[in-house]
Amino acid sequence: MILAEKIRVTFNKGTPLETVALRDVDLTVESGQFLTVIGSNGAGKSTALNVIAGTIRPDAGSIAFDDVDVTSWPTHRRARLVSRVFQDPKTGTCEDLTILENFALAQSRTRPRGLRSAIDKALRERAAERLRVLKLGLEDRLDDKIGLLSGGQRQAVSLLMATSGDTRLLLLDEHTAALDPKTADFVMTLTCDIVAALGLTTVMVTHSMAQALQYGDRTIMFHRGQIVFDVAGATRAAMGVADLLALFRHDQGEELSDDALLLG
Numbered sequence: 001m002i003l004a005e006k007i008r009v010t011f012n013k014g015t016p017l018e019t020v021a022l023r024d025v026d027l028t029v030e031s032g033q034f035l036t037v038i039g040s041n042g043a044g045k046s047t048a049l050n051v052i053a054g055t056i057r058p059d060a061g062s063i064a065f066d067d068v069d070v071t072s073w074p075t076h077r078r079a080r081l082v083s084r085v086f087q088d089p090k091t092g093t094c095e096d097l098t099i100l101e102n103f104a105l106a107q108s109r110t111r112p113r114g115l116r117s118a119i120d121k122a123l124r125e126r127a128a129e130r131l132r133v134l135k136l137g138l139e140d141r142l143d144d145k146i147g148l149l150s151g152g153q154r155q156a157v158s159l160l161m162a163t164s165g166d167t168r169l170l171l172l173d174e175h176t177a178a179l180d181p182k183t184a185d186f187v188m189t190l191t192c193d194i195v196a197a198l199g200l201t202t203v204m205v206t207h208s209m210a211q212a213l214q215y216g217d218r219t220i221m222f223h224r225g226q227i228v229f230d231v232a233g234a235t236r237a238a239m240g241v242a243d244l245l246a247l248f249r250h251d252q253g254e255e256l257s258d259d260a261l262l263l264g
C-alpha cells in the first residue's frame with residue numbers, strides 16, 4: 001500500500017520561477033490496486049511519480065509503503081520495492097549491453113552482485129523463461145545487444161526487467177505513448193498480465209482518458225497540482241470520456257483544454 005499525506009513540492013522556491021507542482025496531495029493506493037492517472041500538461045503527474053520513486057523529496061508531507069515511512073529514503077533504497085517504466089524505451093535498458101546483461105543489471109537492483117558473477121546458468125534460464133512469454137523469439141537472442149531490438153520489443157523487455165525481483169510497486173510513466181497503436185496494445189496486455197500474475201500495486205500515468213478508463217480499477221485526475229477527481233468501482237465502469245469531461249467541468253467550472261487528453 002502507498003500512503004502519501006499532505007505532499008507539497010515546490011520548484012525554484014523563492015525565485016520568480018517558483019512553481020508549486022503538488023499542493024498538499026493526499027493519496028492512498030491499496031495493495032494490488034491498479035491506479036490510472038490523467039491530467040493536462042504540467043498538472044503534477046510526473047512529480048507525483050517522482051515523489052513515490054524517491055527522485056524528488058517533497059518539501060512537506062510524508063510517504064509510506066506498507067506502513068513503513070520512506071519519506072527520507074533515497075531512490076536507491078526504495079529501488080528494491082519500486083520500479084518504473086518510462087515513455088522512452090531506451091530509458092529502461094542499457095543499449096550497449098546484451099539482453100542477458102540487462103537482466104543481470106535488473107537483478108543487481110535487488111540483489112547487489114558484480115555484473116559478471118550475476119550472469120550464470122540460472123539467470124540465463126530465468127531470463128529465457130520470462131522472454132518466452134512474449135512469443136517474440138527473444139529467448140533465442142539473449143546475447144544480442146538490446147540496442148538491436150525495436151522500441152516495442154525493448155519496452156516489453158523493460159517491463160519484464162522492472163517486474164523481476166522483489167518489486168511490489170510498479171510505476172508506469174506513459175510507457176506506451178511512444179509506441180504505434182498495435183505495439184501499445186501488445187505492451188498494455190503484457191502489463192495487465194504481469195500485474196495480475198504478481199499482484200503488483202500499480203500506478204500508470206497516461207495522457208489518454210480512454211486508456212485511463214480502459215485499464216486498471218481506479219482513475220484519478222491531477223489539475224494544477226491537486227487531485228480533482230477520483231473514480232472507481234461501478235461508477236467508473238459506467239463512465240466514458242465524455243463523463244470524465246463533464247465531471248471535470250462540474251468540479252472545476254471550466255472546460256478542459258488539452259487536445260492530447262481529449263483525443264488520446
Ligand SMILES: Nc1ncnc2c1ncn2[C@@H]1O[C@H](COP(=O)(O)OP(=O)(O)OP(=O)(O)O)[C@@H](O)[C@H]1O
Pocket residue numbers: 011012019020021039040041042043044045046047048222
Ligand atoms: N525539475 C523541475 N524544475 C522546475 N519546474 C518543474 C520541474 N519539474 C516539473 N516542474 C514544473 O512542475 C509542474 C508539474 O510538472 P509535472 O512534470 O509533474 O507535470 P505533468 O503532469 O507530468 O505534465 P506532462 O504531462 O507535461 O509531463 C509544471 O509546472 C512543471 O513545469
